[in-house]
Amino acid sequence: MAVKNKFVSLEDVLGKNAEELTAVTLGEIDAKKLGGKLPVASFDNKEFSQIKKDCTTYVKSGKNGRMLPEIDEDKLMVEVIVAAVHNDTRSDFTFRNPQLLEKLGVISAAEAAGILLSPGEIQRGAMEVQEISGFNTGAEEERAEEVKNS
Structure with missing residues (x-):
């Protein structure tokens, strides 16, 4: 017997309280220099958009000289952890x-x-924050596993 997909209805959403709809997801990252784990909380779209904007510069592209956005991925990872x-x-x-x-x-x-986090802690921490904030999909997790095993 096939299971029918259930889509979210307006009734489903209106039946939840505001706290449930705006709940923050929690996680933690290792911080060896600090002697333990740092608690981290997810962030919303508005905050992530601002972080991304703060980590974006515009550079001229090749022949046509158009300005294209370029995100500093290292800066983005650190700013995500800070937030x-x-x-x-x-x-x-x-x-x-x-x-x-x-x-x-x-x-x-x-x-x-x-200063307080190693490069590996920053990378793993940013991945944890992205995961609790809903960014990682199954395909991204599989790719990370493949990289880890190579």
Whole structure:
């Protein structure tokens, strides 16, 4: 017997409370230098759009000289982690803390994250945040597994 696909109805959505519809997904990333795990929380479309915009520059393309957007993927990964750690209320730790920035002698939370997390932790952490924020699909997970096994 074939199972019929069930699509979301307006009734389904209206039957949920606002907290359920806007719930934040939680996760954690390893931070060995810090001695443990950092809690991270998902973010919404508006916040992700702003992070992406902040990590985008425009460069001239080849022959026609048109300006094309170019995203700094390394900066994007760090900024995603900074936002996700800041948004999580399970800990008072944030890379944006002025005392932390002063202690490290840096002016931005991204610089602090770059000092306190290894490149591998940044990459794995960004993947975790993207996953809890709904970005990873099954195909992306399979590709990551293939890379890991190669």
